[in-house]
Amino acid sequence: MDTPRHLPLAPRDLLILSVLAEGPRHGYGIIKEVERRSSAGVLLDPANLYRVLRRMRDLGWIEEADDGEERRRTHHLTPEGREVLGAEVRRLEELLAQARPAVAGGG
Amino acid sequence: MSRSVGALVALYRGLAALLPPGARGDREEMSRAFEELLRERASRAGRVAVAARGLAGLAWVVLMEWLEFLGAIRAPGRTRMGRRGGMGWSRNLRFALRTLRKAPAFSLTSVALVAVGVGAVTTIFTLVDHVLLRPLPYPTPERLVVLDEGAFPGPFFREIRALDAVEEWAGAWTDEGNLTGSGDPQRISRARVTEEFFSLFGARARRGRLLTPGDFGGASAAVVSAGAWQRIWGGDPEILGKAIEVDGLPYTVVGVLDASFAEPEALTGSRVDVWTPVDWSAEELGGHSMRVLQVAGRLRAGATTALAQEQMDGLTTRLADEHASYRRRDGSARTTPVLSLADQTVRGVRTGLGLLMGAVGLLLLVACANVANLFLARGLGRTREMAVRRAMGAGTGSLAGQLMVESMVVGIAGGAVGVGLAIVGIRSFLALNPTALPRQASVALDPTAVGFALLVSLATSLVFGLVPVLRSVKGELADELRGAGRAATSARGVTLFRNALVASEVALSLILVAGAGLLFRSFLTVSAQPPGFDVDHVWSVPLNLGRVESAEAYLATMEEIERESRALPGVREVAFGLTAPLQFTGGGRCCWHTMARVAGREEDQALISSTHPVSADWFTTLGIRLVAGRSWERSEARSEPTPLVVDETLALELAGSPEAALGMSVGVGNMQGVVVGVAAPTLHYGLDQETGNFLYLPVERLPFPIPLASLQVRVDPTAGEAVGQRLREAIWAVEPSLPVPALGTLRASVAASTAGRRFEAMIFGTFAAVALLLAAGGLYGTLLYLAGQRRREMGIRLALGASRGRIEAQVLRAGVALGVVGVTLGLGAAWMSNRLLESRVWGVERSDPVALGGAALILLATAALASWLPARRAGRVDPVETLRVE
Numbered sequence: 001m002d003t004p005r006h007l008p009l010a011p012r013d014l015l016i017l018s019v020l021a022e023g024p025r026h027g028y029g030i031i032k033e034v035e036r037r038s039s040a041g042v043l044l045d046p047a048n049l050y051r052v053l054r055r056m057r058d059l060g061w062i063e064e065a066d067d068g069e070e071r072r073r074t075h076h077l078t079p080e081g082r083e084v085l086g087a088e089v090r091r092l093e094e095l096l097a098q099a100r101p102a103v104a105g106g107g
Numbered sequence: 108m109s110r111s112v113g114a115l116v117a118l119y120r121g122l123a124a125l126l127p128p129g130a131r132g133d134r135e136e137m138s139r140a141f142e143e144l145l146r147e148r149a150s151r152a153g154r155v156a157v158a159a160r161g162l163a164g165l166a167w168v169v170l171m172e173w174l175e176f177l178g179a180i181r182a183p184g185r186t187r188m189g190r191r192g193g194m195g196w197s198r199n200l201r202f203a204l205r206t207l208r209k210a211p212a213f214s215l216t217s218v219a220l221v222a223v224g225v226g227a228v229t230t231i232f233t234l235v236d237h238v239l240l241r242p243l244p245y246p247t248p249e250r251l252v253v254l255d256e257g258a259f260p261g262p263f264f265r266e267i268r269a270l271d272a273v274e275e276w277a278g279a280w281t282d283e284g285n286l287t288g289s290g291d292p293q294r295i296s297r298a299r300v301t302e303e304f305f306s307l308f309g310a311r312a313r314r315g316r317l318l319t320p321g322d323f324g325g326a327s328a329a330v331v332s333a334g335a336w337q338r339i340w341g342g343d344p345e346i347l348g349k350a351i352e353v354d355g356l357p358y359t360v361v362g363v364l365d366a367s368f369a370e371p372e373a374l375t376g377s378r379v380d381v382w383t384p385v386d387w388s389a390e391e392l393g394g395h396s397m398r399v400l401q402v403a404g405r406l407r408a409g410a411t412t413a414l415a416q417e418q419m420d421g422l423t424t425r426l427a428d429e430h431a432s433y434r435r436r437d438g439s440a441r442t443t444p445v446l447s448l449a450d451q452t453v454r455g456v457r458t459g460l461g462l463l464m465g466a467v468g469l470l471l472l473v474a475c476a477n478v479a480n481l482f483l484a485r486g487l488g489r490t491r492e493m494a495v496r497r498a499m500g501a502g503t504g505s506l507a508g509q510l511m512v513e514s515m516v517v518g519i520a521g522g523a524v525g526v527g528l529a530i531v532g533i534r535s536f537l538a539l540n541p542t543a544l545p546r547q548a549s550v551a552l553d554p555t556a557v558g559f560a561l562l563v564s565l566a567t568s569l570v571f572g573l574v575p576v577l578r579s580v581k582g583e584l585a586d587e588l589r590g591a592g593r594a595a596t597s598a599r600g601v602t603l604f605r606n607a608l609v610a611s612e613v614a615l616s617l618i619l620v621a622g623a624g625l626l627f628r629s630f631l632t633v634s635a636q637p638p639g640f641d642v643d644h645v646w647s648v649p650l651n652l653g654r655v656e657s658a659e660a661y662l663a664t665m666e667e668i669e670r671e672s673r674a675l676p677g678v679r680e681v682a683f684g685l686t687a688p689l690q691f692t693g694g695g696r697c698c699w700h701t702m703a704r705v706a707g708r709e710e711d712q713a714l715i716s717s718t719h720p721v722s723a724d725w726f727t728t729l730g731i732r733l734v735a736g737r738s739w740e741r742s743e744a745r746s747e748p749t750p751l752v753v754d755e756t757l758a759l760e761l762a763g764s765p766e767a768a769l770g771m772s773v774g775v776g777n778m779q780g781v782v783v784g785v786a787a788p789t790l791h792y793g794l795d796q797e798t799g800n801f802l803y804l805p806v807e808r809l810p811f812p813i814p815l816a817s818l819q820v821r822v823d824p825t826a827g828e829a830v831g832q833r834l835r836e837a838i839w840a841v842e843p844s845l846p847v848p849a850l851g852t853l854r855a856s857v858a859a860s861t862a863g864r865r866f867e868a869m870i871f872g873t874f875a876a877v878a879l880l881l882a883a884g885g886l887y888g889t890l891l892y893l894a895g896q897r898r899r900e901m902g903i904r905l906a907l908g909a910s911r912g913r914i915e916a917q918v919l920r921a922g923v924a925l926g927v928v929g930v931t932l933g934l935g936a937a938w939m940s941n942r943l944l945e946s947r948v949w950g951v952e953r954s955d956p957v958a959l960g961g962a963a964l965i966l967l968a969t970a971a972l973a974s975w976l977p978a979r980r981a982g983r984v985d986p987v988e989t990l991r992v993e
Binding site for chain 2: 026027028031043045046047048049050051053054072073
């Protein structure tokens with residue numbers, strides 16, 4: 001898979017992938033978790049979330065499964081998705097490593 | 108709160124339904140997530156934020172998915188999507204606002220067009236929603252049923268209590284009464300209700316209490332409705348325990364109904380002032396032949412209307428065996444239909460409102476087509492701008508997105524103005540509509556209607572925004588940069604599309620114009636019916652004498668009023684009878700039907716006749732022509748056999764000709780009468796009602812007292828309006844406690860009786876006029892653009908010696924051709940859709956050539972006019988000028 005082609009990830013995509021990295025969730029759960037994590041209380045709107053999920057599914061990053069109860073589908077990360085997430089996190093860490101001294105005066 | 112959440116979720120679901128096929132699978136989960144997010148917010152501000160973000164995000168996604176679906180932009184395989192979130196939104200919005208501000212004429216016109224469409228649709232939708240769609244404001248409204256076919260006898264009511272499909276029945280006997288003891292005497296509406304009435308409809312008392320079983324013995328407790336408490340007693344806090352008199356009988360006010368209680372209109376009419384317990388010992392409730400109670404009930408849980416009907420049929424069959432009053436003339440049992448209360452309440456207005464909804468739908472389509480046209484024209488004008496921006500690196504998606512944001516801004520601004528128009532529209536509709544709608548009191552613009560308006564605006568902007576977007580973003584970059592000459596040819600497809608839009612506008616408008624024409628023709632036909640009596644110079648005063656002791660007392664009072672009125676200056680003739688012409692219209696018949704029996708013929712050959720007890724001068728006062736014979740003299744009124752006048756239709760049925768009917772002896776009730784005269788038929792029950800078989804007899808022979816009376820007064824043509832006041836004083840001189848309604852001549856009664864038709868025609872006419880204007884504007888704009896686009900060509904042709912007339916004729920021809928196509932399509936559609944109007948028109952065929960042909964002519968003339976102006980402009984092109992541009 002041509003991982004670098006997809007980088008950098010949009011912040012929202014990164015957040016969604018990292019939430020799913022912890023385990024399968026359904027759409028509403030993702031919204032709540034993203035909201036909980038972000039300090040500013042970022043709110044994903046359902047329509048855009050599902051649009052992103054559709055795209056990630058097409059790209060093979062996530063898969064869906066029926067969780068049986070409530071007729072809601074859960075989404076979980078595929079190995080490809082995990083790889084993209086890992087690549088993006090590494091890229092950001094390198095970027096930060098390069099940027100940090102310039103901003104914080106060496107911290 | 109839960110209501111607004113419900114409305115927002117409904118709106119969200121509605122919008123999500125617009126998603127293209129690929130994305131539809133997520134619709135349900137998205138909507139549920141939206142609902143949960145909304146419900147978990149504790150504060151109003153939080154909910155507003157969630158709702159705004161959720162709806163805006165959804166609208167955006169709907170748009171993007173469609174563009175991808177249609178191939179206008181590539182589905183994003185790469186993940187640079189984030190930019191299009193918050194950041195992209197506000198930037199697009201700012202940009203759109205700036206662009207729209209730079210083209211104020213375009214922006215304002217588009218917003219106005221959307222506003223007109225949305226305003227009209229929202230107005231009618233609000234009426235439809237409140238009147239037809241909402242459940243009735245009673246407990247378990249879906250289980251409420253009502254007995255159709257009028258009123259029922261007291262013993263019948265006690266019988267139906269045994270039917271087990273219905274757990275509770277309630278009856279109401281509503282009439283008018285004279286309220287005294289609270290200031291001036293007033294006409295009030297009073298309902299006598301059975302024990303279960305208030306609990307069946309879930310009524311609550313605002314003050315005091317409602318009726319309890321104990322009140323049904325003495326029948327002297329009264330409950331007043333909230334409206335009457337304010338109107339008659341000024342909200343007097345001391346009203347409980349107050350003594351009032353209705354028709355001379357004393358009552359004590361025991362409670363005031365809560366203002367939220369809405370009268371069950373199918374039972375009691377829309378306004379009841381005073382509620383009293385039925386007096387089961389009253390004579391009217393004793394026998395099987397007096398039908399006074401309107402009856403409703405609640406089905407037992409699980410029971411169906413069909414089951415109730417089955418049990419009712421069993422009961423009516425049994426009763427028909429026992430009592431003649433439950434049998435039809437042919438001896439079969441009279442059936443008693445059990446209907447859902449909700450259906451029965453709106454039965455009379457369902458088609459009317461449905462038609463209006465259809466009409467505004469057409470209007471919205473025309474407005475939409477017009478805006479789409481404007482956007483298309485503007486999009487063409489901006490191909491170079493788009494090409495340049497693309498060359499500078501703007502992606503297809505972002506160009507399309509920006510165009511869509513522009514159309515959404517127009518849509519939402521139009522929707523907002525439209526909601527404002529709807530507020531005015533609803534108020535004017537209710538104020539101008541002469542025939543009250545059922546449940547009209549609750550009609551007001553509310554969140555549901557605003558949500559509906561928003562949905563319509565967004566859908567509209569999708570429709571008119573998408574087409575130009577597809578156009579603008581598809582073309583090849585190089586093509587567009589190459590220059591104007593090339594752009595003109597590549598726009599051929601667009602021109603075709605625009606022509607189709609304009610032609611359909613013409614067709615849609617024609618449907619409305621033809622419908623309005625049909626309704627106007629029907630109104631004029633009805634109004635032109637000769638009523639059979641003089642309408643000018645005859646004042647008509649319907650009276651209600653309240654409680655009348657005896658037939659003699661009735662006669663004494665009326666004769667005294669007649670004498671007083673006759674003495675007034677300017678008065679020529681005075682007569683009185685039970686009902687006034689056009690007092691009961693629209694199918695309602697009052698009050699007395701008897702069988703006219705001819706001596707020596709079989710009983711079953713008796714003719715049912717509408718019986719009118721009148722005073723001797725009735726015919727001369729009203730100017731009713733006597734075809735044969737004469738009226739009776741006052742001195743003959745009590746002679747035997749009773750002198751009768753029949754109308755021409757009855758005379759023909761009885762004897763074959765008016766002359767042959769004279770001298771015929773006819774039995775009426777217990778009386779034996781002889782026909783002394785034959786009168787011309789009159790349209791007593793409305794200009795659009797079948798008439799006939801009237802039988803006039805001397806009012807002196809009225810066998811029972813009745814509160815209903817009407818005074819007819821013929822005045823000098825020069826008498827003027829002052830007669831009204833003098834008449835009122837004359838009546839009060841005889842009967843000081845008698846309320847006298849607004850007085851007018853029969854001309855006013857005629858106008859009032861046709862006001863409903865006039866209003867319907869006017870509303871349709873207004874919609875048609877607006878649609879016509881929009882279609883004309885669309886045609887004008889299209890041709891103007893066409894002419895502008897071909898300026899160069901025309902300049903060259905002029906330079907080469909073509910005459911201006913020829914150029915003008917060419918443009919004119921193009922416009923008229925569009926008009927002809929539209930009119931042809933529209934005529935077919937109008938002919939078909941006029942079928943829906945058939946039940947609303949009278950005396951006019953749906954294929955009425957005047958309405959259809961007139962509409963076609965109006966549309967063609969409009970098309971010609973709208974084409975003529977651009978044609979002249981095309982002819983005035985200065986060849987030198989156009990060539991210099993290059």
